[in-house]
Amino acid sequence: xxxxxxxxxxxxxxxxxxxxxxxxxxxxxxxxxxxxxxxxxxxxxxxxxxxxxxxxxxxxxxxxxxxxxxxxxxxxxxxxxxxxxxxxxxxxxxxxxxxxxxxxxxxxxxxxxxxxxxxxxxxxxxxxxxxxxxxxxxxxxxxxxxxxxxxxxxxxxxxxxxxxxxxxxxxxxxxxxxxxxxxxxxxxxxxxxxxxxxxxxxxxxxxxxxxxxxxxxxxxxxxxxxxxxxxxxxxxxxxxxxxxxxxxxxxxxxxxxxxxxxxxxxxxxxxxxxxxxxxxxxxxxxxxxxxxxxxxxxxxxxxxxxxxxxxxxxxxxxxxxxxxxxxxxxxxxxxxxxxxxxxxxxxxxxxxxxxxxxxxxxxxxxxxxxxxxxxxxxxxxxxxxxxxxxxxxxxxxxxxxxxxxxxxxxxxxxxxxxxxxxxxxxxxxxxxxxxxxxxxxxxxxxxxxxxxxxxxxxxxxxxxxxxxxxxxxxxxxxxxxxxxxxxxxxxxxxxxxxxxxxxxxxxxxxxxxxxxxxxxxxxxxxxxxxxxxxxxxxxxxxxxxxxxxxxxxxxxxxxxxxxxxxxxxxxxxxxxxxxxxxxxxxxxxxxxxxxxxxxxxxxxxxxxxxxxxxxxxxxxxxxxxxxxxxxxxxxxxxxxxxxxxxxxxxxxxxxxxxxxx
Numbered sequence: 001x002x003x004x005x006x007x008x009x010x011x012x013x014x015x016x017x018x019x020x021x022x023x024x025x026x027x028x029x030x031x032x033x034x035x036x037x038x039x040x041x042x043x044x045x046x047x048x049x050x051x052x053x054x055x056x057x058x059x060x061x062x063x064x065x066x067x068x069x070x071x072x073x074x075x076x077x078x079x080x081x082x083x084x085x086x087x088x089x090x091x092x093x094x095x096x097x098x099x100x101x102x103x104x105x106x107x108x109x110x111x112x113x114x115x116x117x118x119x120x121x122x123x124x125x126x127x128x129x130x131x132x133x134x135x136x137x138x139x140x141x142x143x144x145x146x147x148x149x150x151x152x153x154x155x156x157x158x159x160x161x162x163x164x165x166x167x168x169x170x171x172x173x174x175x176x177x178x179x180x181x182x183x184x185x186x187x188x189x190x191x192x193x194x195x196x197x198x199x200x201x202x203x204x205x206x207x208x209x210x211x212x213x214x215x216x217x218x219x220x221x222x223x224x225x226x227x228x229x230x231x232x233x234x235x236x237x238x239x240x241x242x243x244x245x246x247x248x249x250x251x252x253x254x255x256x257x258x259x260x261x262x263x264x265x266x267x268x269x270x271x272x273x274x275x276x277x278x279x280x281x282x283x284x285x286x287x288x289x290x291x292x293x294x295x296x297x298x299x300x301x302x303x304x305x306x307x308x309x310x311x312x313x314x315x316x317x318x319x320x321x322x323x324x325x326x327x328x329x330x331x332x333x334x335x336x337x338x339x340x341x342x343x344x345x346x347x348x349x350x351x352x353x354x355x356x357x358x359x360x361x362x363x364x365x366x367x368x369x370x371x372x373x374x375x376x377x378x379x380x381x382x383x384x385x386x387x388x389x390x391x392x393x394x395x396x397x398x399x400x401x402x403x404x405x406x407x408x409x410x411x412x413x414x415x416x417x418x419x420x421x422x423x424x425x426x427x428x429x430x431x432x433x434x435x436x437x438x439x440x441x442x443x444x445x446x447x448x449x450x451x452x453x454x455x456x457x458x459x460x461x462x463x464x465x466x467x468x469x470x471x472x473x474x475x476x477x478x479x480x481x482x483x484x485x486x487x488x489x490x491x492x493x494x495x496x497x498x499x500x501x502x503x504x505x506x507x508x509x510x511x512x513x514x515x516x517x518x519x520x521x522x523x524x525x526x527x528x529x530x531x532x533x534x535x536x537x538x539x540x541x542x543x544x545x546x547x548x549x550x551x552x553x554x555x556x557x558x559x560x561x562x563x564x565x566x567x568x569x570x571x572x573x574x575x576x577x578x579x580x581x582x583x584x585x586x587x588x589x590x591x592x593x594x595x596x597x598x599x600x601x602x603x604x605x606x607x608x609x610x611x612x613x614x615x616x617x618x619x620x621x622x623x624x625x626x627x628x629x630x631x632x633x634x635x636x637x638x639x640x641x642x643x644x645x646x647x648x649x650x651x652x653x654x655x656x657x658x659x660x661x
Contacts (some may be wrong), residue, residue: 141213146649148259155247157649164211166651175623176209176641184630186637210642214405217648221260222300223398225355227252228293230283239277242269260649265298268307271336279327284314292324295355301372306341308372310392315347318364329366342368344392363393377404377433386436386475393463395426402646407433410613413658414560416450421558423546424565425457427467439479458542458549465543472539481538547573550605557590560611569621577606579632612659622655635661
């Protein structure tokens with residue numbers, strides 16, 4: 001029996017290890033052979049997802065290195081001196097500024113919101129057993145293959161399986177585990193990291209940077225920009241081929257049945273190719289500058305599966321596209337009448353790789369409605385709680401479903417009752433999602449002081465402002481504070497003059513001394529309460545660049561700042577303001593005229609910001625900006641860093657960093 005003892009002991013040890021893995025999670029990549037392979041990309045489709053709408057098609061290279069897959073856990077929100085509790089799917093309990101529970105109108109006692117279904121206990125610690133389903137989904141997404149038959153020849157993807165094992169994520173893990181960054185992690189984050197149930201005994205430094213795959217690894221792309229070339233080299237009018245530029249060249253490689261494209265995009269590309277052959281549309285030729293069709297852009301409306309198609313033509317004016325444009329549009333409508341949401345023409349006769357010209361007059365609607373409509377992330381799909389509007393002229397994430405998970409994290413780390421400013425806002429997806437979420441929670445828990453007090457967004461694209469206003473109009477009035485446009489009119493009573501009383505309300509009566517005294521006494525009794533927010537100013541949008549907006553006071557009074565810059569990172573004026581220390585001698589102000597007595601160069605335009613949420617699509621720029629923020633004397637501390645594999649198959653990571661002071 002002696003020889004059997006080691007075997008039995010080994011079985012017991014194996015069983016113990018198996019049980020430990022079942023509790024703490026299992027990293028399959030740690031059992032794989034690490035190797036390196038490199039590729040060079042040249043893809044107009046992959047390269048235009050991380051910046052604004054005015055995009056060029058540069059080359060992009062990258063190599064892939066295998067490393068650990070990330071484990072999933074939720075970061076929890078809170079205020080300046082305390083931590084709130086996380087949430088998912090609308091179930092949240094968020095602390096005020098101090099981490100204290102919110103009051104209930106029915107009782108003077110403080111209460112906590114009910115524990116949610118995602119495993120946060122009373123201390124905000126992550127309870128892994130309630131999240132096994134999410135962990136299994138993440139492991140499947142990180143290990144399953146995309147299964148693309150074109151992998152190796154198509155420049156669009158650098159990996160076909162283990163989509164989180166890419167070089168950029170390895171760099172991010174090394175950066176956040178470095179000593180220069182670890183010393184700036186907040187003590188509350190370290191406490192949860194060492195005490196949380198997700199910790200499995202690995203190096204604690206590796207746990208700070210989380211990795212997630214927020215969507216399916218196939219059919220996730222709902223927007224694609226593709227290059228066009230002549231189908232036959234010696235025949236200009238033989239139709240077009242559509243695809244990506246091959247590596248290190250501008251030779252177009254067709255990619256039929258792309259596994260990461262939404263099926264409607266593949267169908268639209270096939271329809272355009274057949275139509276160009278049918279009507280003999282000439283393709284643009286770079287060497288001569290002749291030809292007509294240069295690029296196409298396909299955007300899918302998820303609710304209908306229809307495609308908004310943009311045809312980029314080598315012309316200065318719309319009339320120069322005729323008659324080829326009319327022939328092509330007519331054939332597209334005839335061959336696939338149910339596929340098209342709308343068709344646009346964009347005129348771009350400039351030299352170089354720029355897909356779109358910056359001149360907004362180059363955009364021309366040809367067929368269909370002007371906007372694609374999508375559900376606002378966090379909105380109930382069965383009710384009309386809010387829509388986002390996108391035209392081809394504004395930036396839209398290629399993986400809309402995946403970016404919804406990023407919006408989910410952003411709205412959950414915002415403390416309840418915050419005043420929020422969003423720079424580089426685009427159509428306002430992140431800010432409006434947070435506004436809707438906190439407004440619904442305040443209503444559900446009957447909290448009169450809940451919700452976001454006000455939201456200010458800004459972007460320099462004028463079309464983004466129009467899309468934003470349409471989105472706000474689609475949201476509930478009790479959340480936005482706005483009245484329907486028809487109620488804002490004078491009900492047909494033109495020319496009637498009204499007076500304003502002491503409270504600023506309109507009145508048809510003369511203001512008596514008694515009314516004035518009553519108003520003054522009432523206001524004196526409410527001195528301890530903050531001034532009410534004007535409903536017309538609760539949700540606003542400024543058409544300006546981030547640098548201009550912040551120096552015009554857009555972030556004055558805000559305690560939460562959201563930034564979602566392009567790949568180049570934060571503009572220098574924005575970064576300079578965030579690196580300034582808190583000035584206790586500067587009075588609280590929400591409008592710049594209150595600080596008119598101060599010299600403009602002495603004003604700290606982000607003096608009241610306590611939470612900074614940085615959504616990055618360029619990790620090199622993020623690392624540079626974080627280095628400056630953390631090394632400044634502004635008092636910033638890292639609370640969490642999460643990497644999202646938003647474009648599975650590519651060498652790209654979208655990172656959300658939360659800093660507090």
